[in-house]
Amino acid sequence: DGGITQSPKYLFRKEGQNVTLSCEQNLNHDAMYWYRQDPGQGLRLIYYSQIVNDFQKGDIAEGYSVSREKKESFPLTVTSAQKNPTAFYLCASSRLLGRGETEAFFGQGTRLTVV
C-alpha cells in the first residue's frame, strides 16, 4: 500500500540532545513537509522541500534542520537549540501541480517528549 510513514510514534529524549524524526513516503510525491502541532496552535510549518537536495524554511524553522537526499525521505532533526521541542510532529507529502491544486497526505505523527 502507498503511504507516508513516520517513526517512531513516541520518542523521549533528554534536554540538550539532538534527535532525528524519520519520514518516508512511497507515493512518488515531489514535495514533503514538516509541521508541528501544539495545543491551541493548530499546525505550523517547520520546513518543506519540493525537490531532492532543496528545501525551504517554514514559519518556525529555528532550532530544526532537515535533509532531502532521496525523494522518498525527509528526516527532521530537532536540535538542542530548539527552546520548546516537546510537541506532536507531523510529516506530509504532496504532488506538485502547476496550479498548486493538490492535497497533502499526512503521516501518523511522532510525539516527542523532552525531559
Next chain:
Amino acid sequence: DQQVKQNSPSLSVQEGRISILNCDYTNSMFDYFLWYKKYPAEGPTFLISISSIKDKNEDGRFTVFLNKSAKHLSLHIVPSQPGDSAVYFCAASERGRGSNYKLTFGKGTLLTVNP
C-alpha cells in the same frame, strides 16, 4: 499574525443536524482551500477542497462554500454523525517559489456530535 482563522475552538451539535464550521483568511493570494479532519494522536486526513474559481464544492455529506469577497469559507456536514466528532482544520495555499506551494492552517475547531 494568523492568516487563516478558525474563531470557534469548539462546536457541539445533535446527531442528524447540520454542522457548520467557519474559516476566515486574510491573504488575498490564497487560491486553494482545504478542510482536514483529525483524531487525537493521528495525522490529519483530507476531506474536501475548493479552488478560488469556484464558490461551492460538494462531496456526499460534506459541502464547502467559498465567499471570496468576504474572505470566508465554511464546511457544512449534513446529516452529522457521531463518527464526525474530531478536530477540523481549515487550510489555504498560495503560489510559492516556482510551482511549489505550502499550506497554512487554522488552529482547528473541535466538533462534537452528540447521539
